[in-house]
Amino acid sequence: MKAKKTLAGLALVGAIALTTAGCAGGGSTAGGGGDDKVITVGFAQTGSESGWRSANTESMKTAFSEANGFNLIFNAADNKPEAQIAAVRSFINQGVDAIVLAPIVTDGWDDVLKEAKDANIPVILEDRTVSASEDLYASWVGLDFKKEGETAGKWVAENFGKTPTNLVVLEGTTGSSAATDRATGFNDAIKGTDITVLDSQTGNFTRAEGKTVMEGFLQKYGSQINLLFAHNDDMGLGALDAIKAAGLKPGTDIKIVTIDAVKDGMTALADGEFNYIVECNPLLGDKVAEVVKKVVAGESVDKQYIVEDQAFDQEQAKAALPDRKY
Numbered sequence: 001m002k003a004k005k006t007l008a009g010l011a012l013v014g015a016i017a018l019t020t021a022g023c024a025g026g027g028s029t030a031g032g033g034g035d036d037k038v039i040t041v042g043f044a045q046t047g048s049e050s051g052w053r054s055a056n057t058e059s060m061k062t063a064f065s066e067a068n069g070f071n072l073i074f075n076a077a078d079n080k081p082e083a084q085i086a087a088v089r090s091f092i093n094q095g096v097d098a099i100v101l102a103p104i105v106t107d108g109w110d111d112v113l114k115e116a117k118d119a120n121i122p123v124i125l126e127d128r129t130v131s132a133s134e135d136l137y138a139s140w141v142g143l144d145f146k147k148e149g150e151t152a153g154k155w156v157a158e159n160f161g162k163t164p165t166n167l168v169v170l171e172g173t174t175g176s177s178a179a180t181d182r183a184t185g186f187n188d189a190i191k192g193t194d195i196t197v198l199d200s201q202t203g204n205f206t207r208a209e210g211k212t213v214m215e216g217f218l219q220k221y222g223s224q225i226n227l228l229f230a231h232n233d234d235m236g237l238g239a240l241d242a243i244k245a246a247g248l249k250p251g252t253d254i255k256i257v258t259i260d261a262v263k264d265g266m267t268a269l270a271d272g273e274f275n276y277i278v279e280c281n282p283l284l285g286d287k288v289a290e291v292v293k294k295v296v297a298g299e300s301v302d303k304q305y306i307v308e309d310q311a312f313d314q315e316q317a318k319a320a321l322p323d324r325k326y
């Protein structure tokens with residue numbers, strides 16, 4: 001009996017030693033003293049719909065490099081919410097140390113975030129937000145989309161609000177916090193002005209759909225349209241083609257306001273084809289990596305980190321373009 005007990009005891013010690021070794025090999029820093037351990041992170045990106053997204057992916061890949069102590073498992077879900085949920089679930093099954101999520105849409109995250117929590121895997125949101133309960137994620141690194149919309153709306157109200165002006169809107173992905181909050185901020189800012197919203201439809205944040213939807217607007221309303229608000233540069237850039245093809249001059253016949261301030265958008269602004277851009281900074285990687293390291297090390301972090309944005313008119317775009325990083 002005694003001998004048996006001792007053996008069983010040894011076996012138990014062995015099992016614990018194995019588990020600990022497994023943990024270290026898997027990169028967990030739980031238990032402290034693990035600063036030099038590789039942190040395995042699953043990053044569920046939306047897709048590759050825009051110039052903003054390319055810059056954001058690059059920023060994240062650079063920050064979550066091996067040299068910085070990470071093993072990054074990258075997934076881009078082609079803007080399909082179900083595929084993104086499946087990617088997060090697969091990160092949970094792989095037992096990653098942390099999950100970073102740029103949620104395509106706001107709703108539908110409760111179950112899988114709960115599964116991550118039950119598996120003790122912290123989730124850090126980047127870029128967009130979710131409607132799920134705050135205790136299902138550790139932190140959010142993002143931008144104030146409502147303020148971006150408001151800044152665009154204020155500029156429009158100041159410049160066109162006192163004369164009857166017909167506006168069309170190219171919205172971002174329906175159900176995304178970026179689209180919802182930008183619309184709210186913009187609509188609040190143009191309330192009570194002489195601006196009429198003729199139409200507002202989604203172009204899914206892409207150039208191709210921005211062009212198609214703008215073609216539809218032009219067929220329907222023709223030269224009645226005075227102003228376009230696009231929720232991102234790419235849709236505005238797609239719309240440029242449609243406007244030119246209709247024989248109209250973008251920036252003159254139809255004024256254009258967008259959000260993002262990626263290089264292509266800023267070039268259109270400097271060239272006078274856009275009229276105003278509100279910035280949305282995609283370079284979130286370093287901040288997200290810093291937050292992930294803290295969370296994995298068990299240190300406390302803020303529930304949200306908001307990165308500041310600027311706005312540009314034509315002259316400001318010309319001045320900023322040479323040093324523009326994305």
Ligand code: GYE
Nearest residue numbers: 049050052053178205232
């Ligand atoms: O404005 C757009 C991208 O969520 C802030 O998504 C992001 C938006 C960005 O596709 O270009």
